Amino acid sequence: MRRRFVIEAVMVATYGQLLVPARPVEYVIPYSTIMELYDMKEGAEPVMDDPEDDRHVKAKIAELIQFFQESLNRKKIERALQSPWRESAPLLLNGEVSFTVVNAMDNAQYGEVFDPIETEQILTASRLQIPLLSDQLELQDRIVNAEVPVQVFDIEDFEFAVEQEMESENDWGATRDV
Incomplete structure (x- = not known):
């Protein structure tokens, strides 16, 4: 059984260890975060502070964009975009990693505290009852x-998160495993 996490697309490009998990993983990615990849790739604003790291991450972002644009993957994503909250069929990266793109919709439920992308991630995690994986400590604190x-896991605890069994519905709640 694959371990599922809600994550921003850029995290997958930024953190290489996410692509070599200890057991099968499925990343559920709100579509809006895929659209952010285009801005990050083309934008003058650096993604990383170190220029060499920035070039590397932008190259990985370009590879990820290419993956999502492959004909079969693009068709799966387009089907998911036909209605709100629809999930794509799995996009297989390799034997251990797959992606599911979800047509998440920001309903302003958390608009006062979280930006639209964060809200989509939170709503996706809540709706699917799967953990959120993030490197943003301030986001984790706000949650x-x-x-x-x-449930939110810090990216530094990825290996631990992969090994954790899903919380039962009775135990589901605002927790931070950092």
Whole structure:
């Protein structure tokens, strides 16, 4: 059984260890975060502070964009975009990693505390009852402080998160495993 996580597309390009998990992983990616990849690739704003790291990550972003644009993957994504909250069929990267793109919709439920991308990630995690994986400590803190009913793992705890069994519905709640 694959371990599922909600994640931003750029995280997959930024953190190489996400592509070599200890067991099969499925990343659920809100479509809007894929669209952000185009801005990051072409934008003058650096993604990383170190220029060499920035070039490397932008090259990985270009590879990820290419993956999502492959004919079969593009068709799966286009089908998911036909209605709100529809999920794509799995996009297989390799034997251990797959992606599911979800047509998440920001409903402003958390608009005061979270930006639209963060809201889509939170709503996706809540709706599918799967953990959120993030490198943003301030986002993790805001999720906990706002008592948002999602489980969030810090990217540094990825290996631990992969090994964790899914929380039962009774245990589901705002937790932060960092």
